[in-house]
Amino acid sequence: MMGTGKSVVGKALEQKTGLPRFDTDEITSSKLKMPIKEIFSTHGEEHFRNLETETLRSMSLEEPAIIVTGGGIVLRAENVDLLRQLATVVWLDVDETTLRMRIRRLSDRPLLQTANPEATLSELLAAREPLYRKAADLRVDISEKTPEEIAELILQNIKNFPVGE
Secondary structure, eight states: OTTSOHHHHHHHHHHHHOOOEEEHHHHHHHHHTSOHHHHHHHHOHHHHHHHHHHHHHHOOOSSOOEEEOOGGGGGSHHHHHHHHHHSOOEEEEOOHHHHHHHHHTOOOOGGGOSSOHHHHHHHHHHHHHHHHHHHOSEEEEOTTOOHHHHHHHHHHHHTTSOTTO
């Protein structure tokens, strides 16, 4: 979900493991040479989601790597299938209260540019939680943890999962 620190945790995992990191939002943003917020406002969410899927389709990892995705990647079953073929899927989970506090500090969330961002966040969480639960091989509660602690927790637990199978 947005605001859980996926990008920062991905960077921490990259530092801890030395593995390459691929961030689908960064890749999509660089393809269009514009920030995600601008992609949403200029081209719309559907176009962004199409680019996100194209990015996943183009990945064929020969070596282990870290893939960081946007929170909406699970909205398409094809994306979940592609991710599960590429890697162990980790869900960074946090309670709604903590998520609200984290997101308040960030004003660049395109999906929260609504008349009532808090209600929108609640709706997004309710719609996405079952998708995250279904997609995830590993759920990590990130409450009150630093990105480094979260990365370490992932590395400790991911040994139980066959990566890339």
